[in-house]
Amino acid sequence: MGKNSKAREERRLIKSEQQEQAEQTAVLRRRRKLIIGLVAGALALLIIAGAVLGVMAGNGFFRRRSISMETPNFKVTDQMMCYYVYSLFQGYVNQYGQSAGITLETSMKKQFLEPDYSWFDHSSERAQANLHQILLFAEKAKEQGVTVSEEERQSIDEYLESVDMTAYQKVFSCTKEDLRQALELSSLATTMHSKLMEEIEITDQEIADYYKKNEKYFQKIDYKVIAFPYGEDGWFDSAESAKDAAEQLARAKTEVEYEEKATAILDMLGANDVDISNQLENAEYTNYYVEGDKFFEWAYADGRKTLETYVQEAETAYYVYQLMSLPARDDTHTVDVRHILLTADTYGSDDKAKAKAEELLNNWKKGAATDATFAALATSFTEDPGSQETGGLYTGVVTGEMAKEFDAWCFDAARQKGDTGIVKTSHGYHIMYFVDAGEPQWKTSAKSAMLSEKTVQLCEEYEKTWPITVHEKHIARLPL
Numbered sequence: 001m002g003k004n005s006k007a008r009e010e011r012r013l014i015k016s017e018q019q020e021q022a023e024q025t026a027v028l029r030r031r032r033k034l035i036i037g038l039v040a041g042a043l044a045l046l047i048i049a050g051a052v053l054g055v056m057a058g059n060g061f062f063r064r065r066s067i068s069m070e071t072p073n074f075k076v077t078d079q080m081m082c083y084y085v086y087s088l089f090q091g092y093v094n095q096y097g098q099s100a101g102i103t104l105e106t107s108m109k110k111q112f113l114e115p116d117y118s119w120f121d122h123s124s125e126r127a128q129a130n131l132h133q134i135l136l137f138a139e140k141a142k143e144q145g146v147t148v149s150e151e152e153r154q155s156i157d158e159y160l161e162s163v164d165m166t167a168y169q170k171v172f173s174c175t176k177e178d179l180r181q182a183l184e185l186s187s188l189a190t191t192m193h194s195k196l197m198e199e200i201e202i203t204d205q206e207i208a209d210y211y212k213k214n215e216k217y218f219q220k221i222d223y224k225v226i227a228f229p230y231g232e233d234g235w236f237d238s239a240e241s242a243k244d245a246a247e248q249l250a251r252a253k254t255e256v257e258y259e260e261k262a263t264a265i266l267d268m269l270g271a272n273d274v275d276i277s278n279q280l281e282n283a284e285y286t287n288y289y290v291e292g293d294k295f296f297e298w299a300y301a302d303g304r305k306t307l308e309t310y311v312q313e314a315e316t317a318y319y320v321y322q323l324m325s326l327p328a329r330d331d332t333h334t335v336d337v338r339h340i341l342l343t344a345d346t347y348g349s350d351d352k353a354k355a356k357a358e359e360l361l362n363n364w365k366k367g368a369a370t371d372a373t374f375a376a377l378a379t380s381f382t383e384d385p386g387s388q389e390t391g392g393l394y395t396g397v398v399t400g401e402m403a404k405e406f407d408a409w410c411f412d413a414a415r416q417k418g419d420t421g422i423v424k425t426s427h428g429y430h431i432m433y434f435v436d437a438g439e440p441q442w443k444t445s446a447k448s449a450m451l452s453e454k455t456v457q458l459c460e461e462y463e464k465t466w467p468i469t470v471h472e473k474h475i476a477r478l479p480l
Contacts, residue, residue: 010310022376034159064178068474071135071466073142078474080182082172084127086480089119091385094343095427098367104167104345106479114315120480128387128475132468136459139466141192141305151368152187152376156180158363159380164346171477187379190389197451202476204443211446218442219327221299224255224283226262229317235269239318243311246318250309258309258322262369286400288445295319300327330445332399334438335410338374338392341384343428357422357429365420374433383428393435396444406430 029418063078070076076084089108092345097103102111108119141147160176168174211218226249229235230242238446245265252258254295259280266276291295298310299321310321340360348354361375382392394402403425409432438444 033316060275061470063172063478066152066471066474067469068188068471068478069131070469070471071139071226073466074138074185076131076135077181078478079172079174079177079178080086080126081127081475081479082480083168083174083179083182084131085120085123085475085478086168086171088126088385089123089480090345091124091383091388092119094341094345094383109268120478123480124475124478133193133455133459134186134389135251135461135468136466137189137192137196138185138456140462141188144192146188146192146195148184148187148191149376152379153184155373155376155380156183156187158360158377159183164348168344172174183380186389189375189377190391192390193455196342197455200451200454202447202450207443207446207450209236211276211442214449215329216300216327217291217449218288218329218445219300220286220288220441222284222286222324223328224258224322224324225285225295225319226283227280227317227319228265234316242318243313244463246311246320249320250311252309252322254307254323258307269271284324288330295321299323307351330398330441332441334396334398334437334441334444335415336393336395336435337397337410338371338378338433338435339394339406340374340378340382340386340392341386341428341433342381342431343383346383353425354422355428357431361420361422361431372434375462392433395435396438396441396448398441403427410434 038040041363064150065076066078068078068081086108089102090104092100093102093104094391102119108123111119138374160180163176163179165174165176165179168179228242228246230237230239234242236242237246247256249261249265250262262280262283263276266279271279286298289300295310295312298304304323304326306323306326309324310323312319312321340357342353342357342360344350344353360381361376364374366371375393378392379388382388384392387394397410399407401407402410405423405425409421409423415434417434417436419432421432423430423432439447
């Protein structure tokens with residue numbers, strides 16, 4: 001090969017290599033564009049999917065398909081659990097909001113009863129305890145063919161038509177169908193439980209024997225107590241100054257001296273006459289033995305005398321008790337009463353709550369107007385967590401146990417079985433239904449305790465057949 005031929009061949013090879021590299025570079029560029037395009041498309045899909053999932057999570061889509069508690073035949077979705085927990089907390093706020101310093105405007109997970117124990121912890125534990133019984137009695141109802149009656153369904157429908165869903169929707173996107181599922185489950189369990197309790201026969205002798213065995217728990221005491229809080233929101237800057245004031249009051253030997261010393265201390269703190277009067281008026285209590293409570297352990301100990309005082313230290317306060325009566329059997333006759341509590345918070349104003357109470361009572365009177373229909377109405381409408389599961393029923397109510405207006409209506413000398421009315425208290429409007437005059441308090445309380453023990457026994461028995469599964473992680477992440 002000549003010199004020129006060799007040079008041409010070298011140029012041809014170089015050009016061929018360059019062309020091959022160019023083609024490879026073009027392929028890589030096309031491949032890179034394709035990959036970038038695919039990645040961009042995937043990211044776009046992820047962004048779209050994320051937005052969709054966010055909307056679905058926000059409207060409760062996943063909570064309706066996730067389970068908080070379940071038995072073989074019944075499930076409590078996370079959305080239903082939100083209702084059970086939130087409605088309990090709502091009841092606490094309605095009744096104790098001002099005194100306990102709790103509000104619906106702040107997450108219950110950020111409001112605390114004790115350090116490291118939030119109102120969410122308390123409300124969810126209470127809800128789980130209630131649902132433990134609800135699920136098991138619902139299973140028993142299914143086994144026996146017991147269903148929610150048409151009257152109960154109608155009451156639920158009426159409630160769903162009138163209820164203000166604003167708070168439920170705002171907090172956990174609750175729909176009326178979510179609410180219906182929760183109410184029907186509770187109603188089914190209540191129906192079954194009531195049926196079983198009615199079938200249990202307890203003799204007077206059995207009640208007397210039970211009372212004798214557990215006498216302390218059915219004896220009441222009268223006492224006075226004044227708290228001396230300290231700290232940032234307290235009456236005193238320090239624990240020492242609060243303790244000094246408490247010990248000064250505890251030196252009182254008579255009822256008059258107790259009030260005089262309390263008045264002097266409150267006056268020194270700058271309280272006016274009205275505040276002092278309210279403090280003294282609200283210092284009087286009647287209660288039954290509370291196991292584990294230091295004051296009650298002291299008060300029920302042998303050798304106690306009336307007018308003795310006791311100082312109890314708490315986390316941010318000192319409490320000074322004066323014992324007004326020794327433990328004694330409560331022979332006061334009781335009343336059995338149902339009520340339906342409606343609040344301005346739920347219905348938008350005081351007037352609207354009152355109007356709703358009048359409407360419900362009038363509609364009830366136009367119907368069968370029986371104890372059973374009132375109970376069904378209460379299950380659907382009442383905002384009192386303490387009686388919702390019993391159809392608004394309180395048994396064995398004694399004088400002084402309820403709010404004074406409620407109490408005055410119940411113990412009116414002219415009160416007759418079947419009487420109804422509307423009473424306003426600091427809690428809201430109560431639609432009242434007088435069931436009947438009851439037995440002595442000690443007897444009613446003993447019988448109630450026996451039925452409660454029987455309920456626990458039945459649940460233990462049922463759970464062997466219908467085990468309960470609790471998904472604690474699901475409950476912990478509820479948006480409350």
